[in-house]
Amino acid sequence: MKDIKKRIAVSKLWNNIFLITGLLSTLVGLVLLFTLFVDLFIDGVPRLSYKFFASFPSRFPEQAGILSAWVGTSLVMLVTAAAAIPLGVAAGIYLEEYGRKNWVTSIIEINITNLAGVPSIIYGLLALGLFVYLFKFGESILTGGLALALLILPMIIMATREAIRAIPNSIREASYALGATKWQTVKNHIIPYSMGGILTGIIIGLSRAIGETAPIITVGALTFIAFLPVSPFTSEFPFISFKWLFDPFTVMPIQMFNWVSRPQAGFQVNAAAAGIVLLIMTLIMNAVAIYIRYKFRKKIKW
Secondary structure (H helix, E strand, O other): OHHHHHHHHHHHHHHHHHHHHHHHHHHHHHHHHHHHHHHHHHHHHOOOOOHHHHHHOOOOOOOOOOOHHHHHEEEEEHHHHHHHHHHHHHHHHHHHOOOOOOHHHHHHHHHHHOOOOOOOOOOOOOOHHHHHHHHHOOOOHHHHHHHHHHHHHHHHHHHHHHHHHHHOHHHHHHHHHHHOOHHHHHHHHHHHHHHHHHHHHHHHHHHHHHOOOOHHHHHHOOOOOOOOOOOOEOOOOOOOHHHHHOOOOOOOHHHHHHOOOOHHHHHHHHHHHHHHHHHHHHHHHHHHHHHHHHHHHHOOOO
């Protein structure tokens, strides 16, 4: 009896030690992150103004702005989302629901897992050879968006598969018992129930893509650009233009890197202000995805 009580006491002790260690580790990370955010905001907030958003880069720090950078980032992320989300979700659904479990799918699964850990510069080199030289897309917004889409595609596929795996088989069996086809089961049950996990993977992927620099530099993004891409909207039918896809561009991380590398203190302040804008863009993008996830979950009736 004493041995049992002793073992229980030792187990509780180790449990408390692990709990305290985990809590302290979490707090250290949060405190450091909060400190970095506060320092960034203190440096950059005074520089934020309408002029900062509406001005092009300049060699004079007080006149420099991020107009071309935030527009380029928005358009590149639009291309990235349009390319990566449908392909990633469709591939995840196929591998989990339709693909046969054999050596071919096993090789595909291993490769997808390995691709998620490949350095981003490799995707930049792949995009350079594939989209710039082979497909002749040039050093354009389309090339940059597709390069980032390749980067986050494995993450979206893996998140989609994990979300689908979490759905109980009883839901599939009940759907089949009522006479539903495979596609009806996937469309009406599997996808809605797993949408929360799928959107989480999409959020993580897009959050990584918006801050990437190496693939974008590799495919030819400009460090200094004083003009905007062609507008996606026109005054003539069909009122939409895709010429902007082949225009040169820059993005927020490259603009920040360019300013940080300069010795003038004014450019350091500009870089901090651009970092705040990039954080806000990321938070807005995540908030939209979280809201969509909430709406999907609200519609689901278990």
